Amino acid sequence: MPATPHYDIVVIGSGPAGATTARYAAERGLSVLLVDKRQELGAPVQCSGAVSRHALEEVGIPLEAEFIHEAIFGFGIYNQAGEQKKIDYRLLKPEEYGPEAPKKPLGYVVDRRRFDRYLMTMAERAGVEVWLKTEGLGYRPQPDGSCRVYLRRFNEEIELSAKVLVGADGLQSQVGKWAGLRTHMKITELASCLQFVVDHVETDGLLEIITGHEWAPGGYAWVFPKGYGYAEIGLGVIRTMADDGQSAQEYLDKFIRQSFFKERFADCRVLEIQGGGVPLAAPLRQQFADNLILVGDAARHVNPITGGGIHTALSGGRIAGGFLAGLVDEGRAATEAELEGYQQSWLDELGTKMWKLYDTKTDIFRESDISVRDERLYATMSGYFSPDSEYKKI
Amino acid sequence: MTKKAPVLFDIGWNACINCGACVAICPQEAGFVSAFDTIAVNTPCDIACMLCEDICPVVTITHRPAAANSTTS
Ligand SMILES: Cc1cc2nc3c(=O)[nH]c(=O)nc-3n(C[C@H](O)[C@H](O)[C@H](O)COP(=O)(O)OP(=O)(O)OC[C@H]3O[C@@H](n4cnc5c(N)ncnc54)[C@H](O)[C@@H]3O)c2cc1C
Ligand code: SF4
Ligand code: SF4
Numbered sequence: 001m002p003a004t005p006h007y008d009i010v011v012i013g014s015g016p017a018g019a020t021t022a023r024y025a026a027e028r029g030l031s032v033l034l035v036d037k038r039q040e041l042g043a044p045v046q047c048s049g050a051v052s053r054h055a056l057e058e059v060g061i062p063l064e065a066e067f068i069h070e071a072i073f074g075f076g077i078y079n080q081a082g083e084q085k086k087i088d089y090r091l092l093k094p095e096e097y098g099p100e101a102p103k104k105p106l107g108y109v110v111d112r113r114r115f116d117r118y119l120m121t122m123a124e125r126a127g128v129e130v131w132l133k134t135e136g137l138g139y140r141p142q143p144d145g146s147c148r149v150y151l152r153r154f155n156e157e158i159e160l161s162a163k164v165l166v167g168a169d170g171l172q173s174q175v176g177k178w179a180g181l182r183t184h185m186k187i188t189e190l191a192s193c194l195q196f197v198v199d200h201v202e203t204d205g206l207l208e209i210i211t212g213h214e215w216a217p218g219g220y221a222w223v224f225p226k227g228y229g230y231a232e233i234g235l236g237v238i239r240t241m242a243d244d245g246q247s248a249q250e251y252l253d254k255f256i257r258q259s260f261f262k263e264r265f266a267d268c269r270v271l272e273i274q275g276g277g278v279p280l281a282a283p284l285r286q287q288f289a290d291n292l293i294l295v296g297d298a299a300r301h302v303n304p305i306t307g308g309g310i311h312t313a314l315s316g317g318r319i320a321g322g323f324l325a326g327l328v329d330e331g332r333a334a335t336e337a338e339l340e341g342y343q344q345s346w347l348d349e350l351g352t353k354m355w356k357l358y359d360t361k362t363d364i365f366r367e368s369d370i371s372v373r374d375e376r377l378y379a380t381m382s383g384y385f386s387p388d389s390e391y392k393k394i
Numbered sequence: 395m396t397k398k399a400p401v402l403f404d405i406g407w408n409a410c411i412n413c414g415a416c417v418a419i420c421p422q423e424a425g426f427v428s429a430f431d432t433i434a435v436n437t438p439c440d441i442a443c444m445l446c447e448d449i450c451p452v453v454t455i456t457h458r459p460a461a462a463n464s465t466t467s
Contacts, residue, residue, distance in 0.1 A: 044412045046413055190419050192415055192451045193415075
């Protein structure tokens with residue numbers, strides 16, 4: 001019988017978290033296999049694609065037209081009545097931010113199909129072996145300190161050996177469940193989201209965020225520029241906070257037809273329909289087990305105030321890839337006790353701040369007086385995106 | 395907690411946008427998914443918490459008692 005193929009690292013899921021973990025590990029000389037069950041990464045799209053320039057630069061991603069829909073220069077935060085706090089960095093720091101070089105954008109709206117493919121290509125060029133149409137089915141730690149990983153690739157069942165399995169399989173993560181980790185989310189902490197990509201809605205290089213219980217109970221609505229004159233209109237709601245149990249679809253319809261933007265949206269034409277869940281939850285308390293770590297949405301590495309998870313997936317991937325390279329280089333065992341070090345580095349760099357954001361968010365939504373809650377959310381969002389925010393880097 | 399009767403889910407595929415939210419919220423053990431990345435449709439769910447129905451942004455999940463169907467092959 002031929003020996004079971006062995007890799008230092010097998011990564012399940014090639015989203016921002018998985019592709020970045022794989023790339024950082026391969027750059028340090030590890031043998032890495034990255035698998036994804038999809039035939040085309042990023043599709044169907046389950047994301048609006050807003051990400052800061054800093055987040056990309058921090059993990060060495062070139063700012064390529066290949067995946068950028070449109071440059072972003074700031075934010076427009078609205079309260080329920082439609083009053084706006086504009087945080088336009090073109091006006092706040094005109095010497096630094098602007099459309100013409102050497103001035104720079106604050107961030108971008110990216111096309112997740114092209115973006116995820118680009119990140120996978122970067123990993124592949126760093127030496128990672130990539131298999132698409134390959135689904136992770138399970139894993140089993142072995143007495144010799146390695147683990148077996150079970151995959152299905154184009155209907156073929158494959159068994160591999162690895163030192164560490166990385167679960168980067170997104171919000172629907174099954175990998176954490178394989179190890180018996182407590183991955184379950186509360187319905188009060190998963191926003192049900194729907195968005196339309198539309199034509200005939202004007203935007204001005206700002207991410208617009210609309211707060212207020214009436215439009216999006218437990219979450220917020222958004223209008224993002226999408227390039228080529230297109231825009232994204234979407235929202236996320238916490239169903240348990242919704243009036244009469246209304247769905248995201250009903251709220252989006254109401255937002256488009258009845259909000260203070262109804263004239264602006266009057267001619268809008270729907271070009272794409274996308275949705276998903278956004279965890280406004282705390283990071284997992286345990287993101288590791290024997291031979292296994294979780295990163296990105298799978299570990300709930302999502303900003304609980306903004307719902308943004310691309311930046312945290314990328315940084316989490318950098319931290320995970322670097323940690324695993326150290327583990328393999330130093331010949332340390334992939335035991336639960338050793339892998340706890342990954343979570344510790346993550347907490348030190350990012351996690352502790354995310355826990356703080358989670359506490360802020362929980363506190364706001366615990367407020368039972370709806371108008372007070374709305375005011376606090378509006379103030380927190382406005383503060384969050386302002387130049388002096390302590391969270392600017394997450 | 396009262397013991398819930400097992401249910402079978404039906405997904406209106408025409409409205410499903412393949413967003414994965416139902417799988418994300420589901421407390422079932424690993425693998426309770428359909429071939430289209432939704433919660434399982436051919437296996438009865440004995441937890442019956444109905445969170446999947448609640449989270450679906452386009453309200454396209456419905457259920458019926460599993461027992462009524464258990465005699466079919
Ligand atoms: C509507 C919506 C809008 C959003 N907007 C934004 C935004 O504007 N900005 C932002 O920063 N974040 C946004 N987010 C959040 C962001 O999309 C996620 O946080 C981010 O994609 C997480 O990246 P990830 O790599 O952890 O997981 P994912 O991007 O979900 O990648 C997981 C990958 O794993 C693969 N996979 C899953 N299971 C298996 C398996 N068993 N075997 C093999 N492969 C598997 C999947 O095919 C997928 O490619 C939004 C989310 C939603 C739902
Ligand atoms: S009822 Fe609950 S346990 Fe059953 S499939 Fe739906 S979410 Fe999962
Ligand atoms: S939550 Fe609804 S729309 Fe999303 S995948 Fe499940 S059934 Fe389809």
